Amino acid sequence: MTTPERRSILCPNCGRLISRDEPACPWCGTSRPGSWLKNNPLTRSVGSADRLVTMIITVNMVMYLVSLLISNHSPGHGGLFSALSPDQGSLLALGATGVVPIDRYGRFWSLLSANYLHGGPLHIFFNMMALRQLLPLVVQEYGAWRMLTIYTIGGVCGYVLSYLAGVGYTIGASAALCGLIGSLLYYGKSRGGVYGQAVFKEVWGWVVGLFFFGLIVPGINNWGHGGGVVGGIVLGFLLDYRERRTENLFHKFLAGGCILATAAALALGLLSAFVTFAGRSLH
Structure with missing residues (x-):
């Protein structure tokens, strides 16, 4: 038998x-x-922190490479770092956000697309290194679906605050990364205990570092960082973490909506960039 x-x-x-x-x-x-x-293959991919890191880094790299391809650099001028830094026109076409893109061109979708654009090799390198460190911890404590929501909406919160503060033009994944930081601050403080305190202290070190970095280095969008942290704290409170509540269908639908909205924003950015590049080629 x-x-x-x-x-x-x-x-x-x-x-x-x-x-x-x-x-x-x-x-x-x-x-x-x-x-x-x-x-299924989609949910299995979403459930893995390593795969999520790879997917998000890949999207950032693709957008960065596209921004370099359509940049209008003069040959032989500016050196290597200049050649590896996209110009403002290409970033604006792909979906940079701020007062200028939103008020002048009505690009509200840029609140999403700007999280996947970077101004140079060091900019994208340090942001992706931070992503690689923060994302697995957020997935561990909140789950993959809630992490995607925190990352997406946290980034939007950062850019909404910087827009309200009058920042004309801004890009970068740091607003979304600060959303992850905010959610971990909430988790550490809410959970308490030795582990919770350890998480809170470690992530608080990130906040202090970002604050002083923003004071010292010109051109840093501190409003975006602050808005991302606050947004992450609020989202951590509203969505809750795994020890209190397992991920449910609502969390998956919310994350799915964030994925679709981001994909649509990036598609609009790519379409805008294609039109810009085609128009430049005709002249």
């Missing part, structure tokens, strides 16, 4: 090894973890 084959999968929510036939994950309580709706 043969026994039925026991197929093992990783829970799409907590990532632990379980049987596909479990009615609910014995670790996190996710119902029907083996169903196709919850265990």
